[in-house]
Amino acid sequence: MTNLTAELDKRLKHALKGICQEAGLLSDEAELIKYTNNAVYRLPSQGVVVRFGAGDLASQRADHVARVATWLQDNDVPAVRLAPGLTQPVLFENYSATVWELLEGGDPAWTGAELASPLLGWHKLTPMRGLKQWDPFSSARSRLAMADGLSADDHAWLTHQWSETESAYRALVPDLQMGLLHGDAYIGNLLREPTGRFVLCDLDGTSVGPLAYDLVVAAVSALRFGAIQDHEALATAYRLDVTTLPSWPTLRRIRELVLVTSVITDLRNRPEIAKVHAHRLATLKSGASQLWHRYK
Structure with missing residues (x-):
């Protein structure tokens, strides 16, 4: 489990709520998967993962990722897909987010x-x-x-x-x-x-x-x-x-x-x-x- 200070936890939840509102999603049942460079939350009932960061570097990366993901999908490259029906990246305050299809991961048997x-x-x-x-x-x-x-x-x-x-x-x-x-x-x-x-x-x-x-x-x-x-x-x-x-x-x-x-x-x-x-x-x-x- 990712450990956050109370201040950081509050800040990330505020960002997630705003991002989800912009994307037409509900953030109430979000589960934090990890937070290193980006915060990554799972929304199980909606079948998506929300990934976001703050600042100019995060904005540049989100633009890059959304463009690359579209090209990868068009060429059927084995890569995760952006959630359909959204204009991406999703922006809220100084945060930039991408929203992805929720897939199976983390199987300890994989090598x-x-x-x-x-x-x-x-x-x-x-x-x-x-x-x-x-x-x-x-x-x-x-x-x-x-x-x-x-x-x-x-x-x-x-x-x-x-x-x-x-x-x-x-x-x-x-x-x-x-x-x-x-x-x-x-x-x-x-x-x-x-x-x-x-x-x-x-x-x-x-x-x-x-x-x-x-x-x-x-x-x-x-x-x-x-x-x-x-x-x-x-x-x-x-x-x-x-x-x-x-x-x-x-x-x-x-x-x-x-x-x-x-x-x-x-x-x-x-x-x-x-x-x-x-x-x-x-x-x-x-x-x-x-x-x-x-x-x-």
């Missing part, structure tokens, strides 16, 4: 083998015209600029790490296979349609980028969360072990930095996440190979 099928479907497609280039570095700079609850020393360290890693990545780009990238392809973003087809959700990172990064996510999860079988199953089903590629060390570092930068804009209001974040950052700074806890 990297189930993840391989939708990824192969994504990676064989030519990306939509005008799709943005993968750029975790600009996103990191934006989050660092908005950091709240991060010490000055940690802020400086992360800034330096991102700069060094960006330089290393730029040197690799000519040798990387680029294509339609999901950007956060892990089992937690896997859903299943009533037909049995597995699809991906959380389209914020969808871009033109190095296809290997979609496999790096599981490989880093093996190292940092102990999900070794998921990585092995994905590597077998996809027929590529990303840890054997020359780009692996740099792409691994990017993923680890993403996992310690994603929540820094609101650590002050999320004490439980702040504790998990502090452990992740400390082990990354020290070079320790300790397992991390997941954000909840």
